Amino acid sequence: MRDYPVEQLLRGARHAIEHNEYLPTLNRMHECCQAGLAEFGLPSTRDAYVEACNARSPKSAQRWSHPAVYLAGRDSEWFFLANNAEQKALPVFERHYKEYCARVMRGEALTVPPEQALEHHEAEPLPVEEQLEQLRKLREETGL
Known part of the structure; x- marks a missing residue:
């Protein structure tokens, strides 16, 4: 207790x-x-653990029963949960989950952070002169 x-x-x-x-x-x-x-809309510890272990990637894009499940899984480290036996992983997850449950019961609103998109840069080709120079250097380095 x-x-x-x-x-x-x-x-x-x-x-x-x-x-x-x-x-x-x-x-x-x-x-x-x-x-x-x-x-509070929180699943039991066991149900939350199973949900976290079965979630696909990207984790933040999944539908979670409660944000506390996602946050506890994240803090337990997804790789650790996926690659260790339940006997080892469940206590770690349970510790984090109970901390988040306590925060929810104190009135704190938890949210799943938005998925971070990778930066998109348009590739610009080098000018022809620079392409030829790079090709010349490559030929010298490889001896062709």
């Missing part, structure tokens, strides 16, 4: 109290905290 932010614990406790006759068990409290993510 220590991994959940206070806001999420309070929401989970409120949910457990409203929907149960008895005090919740630790397992039930964990379920309620996970259910609290849905109120």
Whole structure:
């Protein structure tokens, strides 16, 4: 439970109290905290991890269930997620995802940064004199 932010614990406790006759068990409290993510449009940690691992490139152009999923995947490094076993990659992703979930629950609006386009430069051919000079230098270097 220590991994959940206070806001999420309070929401989970409120949910457990409203929907149960008895005090919740630790397992039930964990379920309620996970259910609290849905109120903010956040998928569960496991669902977010699977979404991040299955996303195609370019990552920023994909439809994400929530920007927190993209940001946690980016911070976990896409190559790391794609090339390591779940046992190793999920804890790293989970740490980042929980940080972003806490920010969302505090009211911060997250966004996926726009895809950066490569600079486009029109190629201009060299003047004929320079082309001939470059050709001469190439012939000298190669011995042709």
